[in-house]
Amino acid sequence: MSDDPFEAIKVTFFQECSELLGDLETNLLALETGEGDIETINAVFRAVHSVKGGAGAFGLEDLVRFAHVFETLMDELRSGRKECDDVTVKTLLRASDVLADHIAAAQGTGAPVDAARSAGLVAELEVLTHGQATPAVAAAPVVADEDDFGFKPLTLDLADFGAPAELPSLDLPALDLPSLDLPDLAAPSAAALTAGWRIVFRPHPRLYASANDVSLLLRELTRLGQTSVELDASGLPSLEALDAEDAHLIWTIVLTGDVTEAAVRDVFDFVEMDCDLSITALDGGSPSAETALPPLPVLDAAPAEPAFDLAALLAQAKAPVEAAPVAAPAPVAAAPKPVAPAAPAPAAPSPVASAPAAAPSAPAAVAPVTIRVDLDRVDRLINVVGELVIQQAMLAQRVMESGLARSSDIALGLEDLELLTRDIQDSVMAIRAQPVKSVFQRMPRLVREVAEMTGKRVRLVTSGEDTEVDKTVVERLAEPITHMLRNAIDHGLESPEEREAAGKPAEGTVRLAALHRSGRIVIEIADDGKGINRPRVRGIAVDRGLIAEDAVLTDDEVDNLIFLPGFSTAETITDVSGRGVGMDVVRRSIQALGGRISISSNPGKGSTFTLSLPLTLAVLDGMVVSAAGQTLVAPLSAIVESLTPRIEDVHYVGGHDAVIRFREEFVPMVDVGRVMGFRDDATTLTGGVVMIVETEAGSRAALLVDAINGQRQVVIKSLETHYRQVDGVSAATILGDGSVALILDIDALVIAGHRKSNRPELKMAS
């Protein structure tokens, strides 16, 4: 077997693991809140069991061992031998965290597992399982049973396979000729033979009922060495009295060759409980019979009932469920499997996929039918649909310009086309959409850990996990949400004592919610803690020189100071929300996704952070502007306000660096046409328009353009893949009139503006 498919399955395994971990978490949380039942426990068991099974297949020993201990406890729980109490669920939750660590370590994506923590949990799980910790032995007898299959498949001529039924016939003639030369089993002439075994085998009805087949067992024996087989059918009742599902035959097989007893026993491995079996060494060695059979009356069988047809009988022995063969004697060799119906049509291309459709009556949660598609293909489709949208817009514009009546057939047809195009675009975008669940699912663990570290008691309530948003957005949401949750617990919530003193429940609540609002996704993180300490925030901002001591700020403005770079409310950086990154980092990563973040706080009652993000990164809400004859698009999310500048508000620093007074604040002006290199001379301000924009770092700038042409959704086209990276430009788009418009990279543009002005720092002029 080549390595590649195996590696591919390993990838599948880790994908499946992450899904299983998600299920695990969901189910354990259900148990925690008391919503779980026996099926929930079963589901947890299965998840752990599947992880263990796969891990075993890939030889991931540590993972197997941990999963085994976990699974053993789950087995106790599901059998009802152990009650699933609160302590147990809490331990299981922590165990699922460690299981996740083991998986990440095995996958090579995580740090090595904290051995002490893992061992501690193993001990805890064992205490819960057995009432006490057992010595290390408890770990994994998983691979133990090698011997079950320890038989060595001999390399035999494969031709044997095809015609298994031949073999009973080898010696069958013997039965027809009572005077055959075989009964000399024990005779001295046998000494000429090499060593071998005499096997007496009497199947029970159960053997047949479990679809085992004597002829197959005989075939296995022939693979081991030379055989001769005898059938004792003396136990057979008369035909009328015959119960087709009963067992009446005794087989005696003489196997010669250099074969170990274990190899012989292995052949009977599946059926040893369902038959009488004696295996005796041919050279007169010690018999190893486990069921003593009466000595076989070797040959009184065959002639007993001359009426019966042996061939039919044999067929019947092989297929005891079907009485018919008695009536229709068939040559032995031709009836390998009378019960099996004809093979199904090989034409069915995907039997598994088609099967569920056949029986929609399946109870309970039917997993949604999904297909896996290469992301590249989806993106290509999105790209082409983007072109379609542009083409449609161009066509509509041309038709309008041609002066056709709005009620004309062509104009009406175009309107329908436009609706369809939008439909297609939405549907295609929906392919990339994913529920935020994958991110939300990671949070309970984080909350547990942060709560443990800070000594606070926290309940996390999530809602809207099924809210969908573009895959890339989902992926990049994890970090900011993690950060904000940490903050909410570390800075927002009080200690249990403080909370009780304030008349609140000792356990704090953090809400994490996702919802769609006006074409964007909104994520809210709310705590019921103490709220923002405004005097303190203000003090820090003054200390750090972020605001003037006498600045007049509204409550809202004070709250939003925490987003300023370099602001950190924790006097000592804690383990939890520390690492020197503050809310400014969160804000920057949200802005990088075209999003916005805001906070509202209520002293003593708690704070709510609200993130608002675009649903997709393939379409952008833009402001179409023109500068020096070029059409440009500015991302709407960056624009704070636009205004027509008045000459008296504009001041020049050092003679040529312009700033504009905007709400009692001076903001540097960036002449877009000049910075972009569309023209060299400075603009005259008259007739221009200024857009106040906010950079990701939170500073403001005033972009001077010639005119604002309107707001529009544009399809983002990467410039780098078609041309090259251009400073100040993040991407391009094609407008309805077919012209290409550049999408401005506000941050880069502002920085470029500073550079052009040749001044490291702008000071107020007046």
Add this chain to the structure above:
Amino acid sequence: MTKTILTVDDSRTMRDMLMLALKGAGYRVVQAEDGVHGLEVLRAENPDIVITDINMPRMDGFGFIEGMRADPDHKATPVLVLTTESDAAKKQRAREAGATGWIVKPFDPAKLVDAVRRVAA
């Protein structure tokens, strides 16, 4: 003639492993994800051999085998049970349900194919 094997397992990893090993050995493989699904595929495909896991949602392996044995068409179709447990109790339970034999996980492909060959007519 190519033999058809039905594998019933809720784990995608395990299904892929079974598919890889059995296809490589020249069998035609059809798959199901749990016992209920397994019985549906069983009826639609009439496999020559069945391999089933024990722990599955909706209907476990024991239930699946019992359901299969209750169907006259599949009373004599060989069923191998996949089990990580090697203890006698699990095998006994599988046997009582009507299993023909078992395969202990983790299996290597050669062992799997060998076990299949042993019960395949």
